[in-house]
Amino acid sequence: MEFNTKHRKLSKTKNSVRAPSSAKPRLTKKKTIVRKRKCVCLPENYSVVEFPSIWNELRQNGQLCDGTIVCRDMKSIRVHRAILSAVSPYFKAIFINSLRKGEPEEKEIFVDVPSYYMNLILDYAYTGTCIVTAENVEYLLPYADQFDVVGVIQLCCQYLLQELRPHNCLGIFKFARYYFCGELEKKGKLYIRQNFSRILKECNEFKSLTFDELEDILRDDELNVRNEEIVFQAVKTWVEYDIENRKRYIPSLLSCVRFGHISYKYFKSKILQWQPVVDDSNTQEALYPAVVFHTLLDSRPGTEADLNDPLARPRIPYEILFAVGGWSAGSPTSFVETYDTRADRWFLSIHMDLTPRAYHGLCTLNNLIYMIGGFDGSDHFNTVRCYDPVANTWHERACGYNGRTRMSSVERYYPDKNQWEMTTPMNKQRSDASAASLSGKIYIVGGFNGQEVLSSAEVFDADTKQWSFIRSMLSPRSGVSLIAYRDCLYALGGFNGYSRLNTGERFNPSRGGDWQEVTEMFSARSNFATVLLDDMIFVIGGFNGNRHNLLLRF
Incomplete structure (x- = not known):
């Protein structure tokens, strides 16, 4: 799935209105209507609407129809004006002639849309849903936006969100931004940050990013990269795709690289020896602070970089490692340590409401950490505690089976019900x-x-x-x-x-x-x-x- 909003820009103007041939000629409304609406594409705002089945039955049988839509391919579709007006303020305004007070209501209108897409919008108007595919979504969403059919916009955005992949996410992100789908744009940007390394390898559209788009991605504190060598490789890949036109951006793009997290060996051999750097004094000057940083750090073996230095400031980690409890210095502990992969540092915290324990189980589910069972040096536990890292709070959960022997039994936990139940035992204890x-x-x-x-x-x-x-x-x-x-x-x-x-x-x-x-x-x-x-x-x-x-x- 690829999107090209640059070459497939659809008009935002109101479409022509066709009156019955026996009455008046077709009128063309050329005035551009600028609508500022709240973003409605967020999937959690969407809920399936059950429309009365009789509506679609009447549509299919052509019964009680009181309006006609003529499409770009000159195919006529019989409709019920009230039903279509209920899902589209656009069609309501056209049918009741709200732009021309006192004129008779319109019963036949012309839309500059292929009948295939018009029928999809009508499917939603009569049934509450329509089929969205990779082949139709690129045009269906703009048409739904043009006619202000919120339900179809939501269906399209839901589909695109589910289809986000490294090879297409840049196109979907640009597409969402162009059509003001703010929540889809936000989630697309989040996906780009989280999957940047794969995007660099798999997305052909990466090389076609503008300088501003690339710089915005590379400067992001939340960019999820294992190391800054990946960021430099992104700069190198993008510049070398069109080096004559893009080499002037090198100093600005290199300032996005956090050189304090690149090895001195890599910095000397790969960055300082990169030909565009060798050939340009301005680029060399831009790299001078990084040269000084690495020279000083290399001259003091064992010295750790100052994380407050802009060159060494780590990016916000995408994931944090939690080490909870365990056996230390001859007894179980209640310590909680977190490890930041970007800074390569451990941070210790003491939770007074946590009972010391070791040999327990830990797992994550829905961004919560569950601590199951364990041993405190004298007693074995069947208790379960749940930790919310965002709120920094522990909560008791339902206990499991309190066994006294080695077991083959298996229990399953339902977080929503806070209940355990026995399931099929293993073959061995x-x-x-x-x-x-x-x-x-x-x-x-x-x-x-x-x-x-x-x-x-x-x-x-x-x-x-x-x-x-x-x-x-x-x-x-x-x-x-x-x-x-x-x-x-x-x-x-x-x-x-x-x-x-x-x-x-x-x-x-x-x-x-x-x-x-x-x-x-x-x-x-x-x-x-x-x-x-x-x-x-x-x-x-x-x-x-x-x-x-x-x-x-x-």
Whole structure:
């Protein structure tokens, strides 16, 4: 789906009105009507309207019709003026002749719109919905906007929001901005910020951005890039697409790059040696502060950059890593630490209303963090607490089953009802196992059954509500961490009954087959956490048999 608002600009003028041939000639209204309306495209403002089925029945049978619309292709469509006026202030004004007081009401009008699109708008007028596709949305939305049919505008914007992809989001964003769909424009810009790295690789329209559009994206504090090398690569790609006409923008665009987050080696070899920089003294002068910054930092090994320096100010992270509780210094803790990938810094906070615990489960759902079960050094918990990071508040939730043995049972939680219910049990009893979801299925691996460390693995199909065994792992693993990443499952670390492991293995469910070894971690560890950030697997904490570990990324 591609949009070209530059070459497909539709008129905002009122269309011609056709009176019956026996009365008066066609009148053309050329005056431009400038409408300032509140944006109505926000999908959550849209609700399906159930129209009486009799309306469409009368339309299909051509019964009780009292008006006619003649389209650009000269096809005539019989309509009910009251029904069409109810969904469109435009048609109401035309039919009742509100622009010419005292004149008879219009019964036949001409619209400079193909009958295909007019029929889609009529579908909505009579049924409350119409079919929006990739092939028709680019014209349907402007026509609906022209006739002020709010419901069709909302349907189109809903469709476009669902269709946002790296290859088309720039076009949709420009399209929304041109037609004053403010909320779709805002969500499109958010999508661009969040998926910028993929857009740079996959979107052909990136090279056609204007300088102002590109600069606006690259200066954004919320631009989601793993590192600033990506920002420089974006500048380089855009400039080299038309270097003669765009090289004058290089100094301004390079000022968007936060050089404090680029390695000195990359800065010297890739940026200072970029030919447009070598050839232009103005560009070299623009880079002088960055040269000084890197020279000073390189001369003082071990020194951290000042994050208040504009060159080193990190962008606002798209995701934050939360480490909650855990075992430290011989006892469970109630500490909450957050990790900012952009600044590469941990920040500690103490939550007085949080009971110290370790060996609990953590998961996120609807931007809330759920902490399930755990152990405080003497008691095992069946309690559940929910944390809202925005409000910085904890709330109690319904407790799960309070088991006293290793279990094969499985519980499912409904946040809306705040209720747990038992579902199909696993084939094996397990504690210290690890679970992950992938492609709508739940996988669980390893663990301890009270007698032996397990290498077995199972999968739960929510449709059939059945657990099935999959191929066992290469190593038995208790205190293992399982994570889904790029269509594969990764089982990392754990305890095999004799020692902690730094090994990992990968399984691709779509291909079946065996588990395959992956690169070893630096440190052996069990009972740790894993999470995905910036398209990388982060490994946090754990126990190596002697001491607790820190953070690694893979």
